[in-house]
Amino acid sequence: MNKKLTTLCLWGILLAGLAACSKVEYTEIENPAYLRVFNNLNLRIGLENKDEEKPFLTMLIDPVLDADGTPVSAAIKGDFLDQRAPYAPPYPSHVGSSNSVNNPEYPGKENVLVGPVLNGFDLSSWAQVPSxxxxxxxxxxxxxxxxxxxxxxxxxxxIVIDTVLELGAREVYTMHVLQRNFATRKVGVIVRTENFHKIALSDSLVYVNFYNYSSEGFWQADKSLKKNQFESGMLKYGIRDQMNIFLTLCKPGGFNAIPGYKFIQLGSVTRDAASGKVTPYFSFPLYADPTSNHISTDIWQRISVLSPSIDPERNPYGDVAADTDCQYGVIACIGNGSRTSFEQGALHLPGMIVNIHSGVHNPRSFSTVNTIEIVNGNAYLTTIQRKYPPPVY
Structure with a gap:
């Protein structure tokens, strides 16, 4: 075999190997909008409503319908959209996470063009879509x-929802599919135009805002009609339409409040399953613990959701055994969100502070921007992060 033929053979082997590899071709989108979608239909399906549709969805953007009104294609498809997970982490964790096709959010597992780092915030959990x-x-x-x-x-x-939306270029949108009315089972969407990337936020503060996206009439409905959500603790039957929010920052080891950070009233949350209005962010110091070395911290966050008539100092734990009549709820944001024995009446979510290997520090603590949404006896946490320095090896 001469040298030229040998070279051709090597090129043939290389090309065959490249052909065997699958490659996803992305189409560049000019002036995109950034979209993230959650399915908030955490409905109970039982004997009393066994014929009701299970809340498993497909999203179609710019669908094409045949003469019978059947969708036959779409410019964008978000398939297998399951009920959302309790935690939406600050990175796209769902791609390749399991053999199931079920997707806890969009884009989630979808292999699509995602958002960039925008004004320092990582938008890789948002899909790019044409504005x-x-x-x-x-x-x-x-x-x-x-x-x-x-x-x-x-x-x-x-088809459960058919609507028209106007998406602005370089805007960041979070869309929620939700139940507007508990009695009629009416379903709709809220599209929230986020502003976290447009406002001045400090690296030394952790931010959080709150929404009550519960259905009209949910908290007043008979308990037998509601989903059994034991892990939601005192939140499981819902909260009233107007509630106060209190924050306690704690060290590990129980309800061990840091001095000066016990039952700080952040504000209130009002039920709103229609407007999509962005609520104000509240903040607390990343290094609120005076014993911290200002490199990493292990504090956790206890959120008390109380009726305006309840004083948290007089009833710091709530009466777990009694019926609180939707006037009391506790959310413990600690560690990875697993339940712990000292907060039996709390709904547990991961902590709001990200601790990762960064630079020469392992771990290092970073502030984040967070959203807690309360929906029909459950609560969900979405965490957004800035771009962090990579580890030094």
């Missing part, structure tokens, strides 16, 4: 692994 006017549909779909457009036509006609 402008779009028709958006959500359809109920069977709880199987068959892609939406491979389903039988009659299974693609279960």
């Amino acid at each position: 402008g006017r779009h028709r958006v549909m959500f359809c109920y779909r069977p709880t199987n692994a068959v892609p939406f457009f491979s389903l039988e036509p009659q299974l693609r006609r279960k």
Whole structure:
């Protein structure tokens, strides 16, 4: 074999190897908007409503319908959209996370072009979509692994939401599918235009805001109609339409409040499942613990959600055994969110402070921007991070 033929053979082997590798080609989007979608339909399906559609969805942006009104294609598809997870971390953790096709958010597991670092904030959990006017549909779909457009036509006609949205270039949107009214089961969407990347935020403070996206009439409804959410603690039957929010910062080892940070009233939260209005951010110091070395901290956050008539100092734990009539709830943001024995009546979520290997420090603590959404007896935490320095090896 001569030298030229040998070279050709080597090139052939290389090209064959490259052809065997799968490659995703992304189409660049000019002036995109950034979109993240959550399915908040945490509904109870039981004997009394067994014929109700299970809250398993497909999102279609700019769908194409045939003469019978059946979706046959779409510019963008978010399939297998399951009920959201309690925690939406500050990085796209769902890609390749399991063999299941079920997606706890969009883009989540979808292999699509995602957002950049915008004004220092990591938008890799938001999908890039073309800005402008779009028709958006959500359809109920069977709880199987068959892609939406491979389903039988009659299974693609279960359209639950059909709306038109205007998305601005370089704007950041969080969309929520939710139940507007508990009695009528009316479903709708809220589209929130985020502003965290537009306001002056300090690296030394942790930020959090709150929403009550519960259905109208949920907290007043009979308990037998509500989903059994034992892990939600005192929140499980919902909260009233107007509640006060108190923050306590604690050291590990129980309800061990840091001096000066016990039952700080942050403000109030009002039920609003319609407007999409952005609520104000509250803050607390990253290094509130006076014993911290200002490199890492292990403090955790206890959120008390109380009716305006309740004084947290007089009733710091709530009566776990009694019916609080939707006037008391506790959210413990600690560690990785696992339940601990000292807060039996609390709903547990991960802590709001990110501790990671960064630079020469392992770990180092970083402030974040957080959102807590309370929806029909449950609570969800979304954490957004800045871009951190990489570890030094």
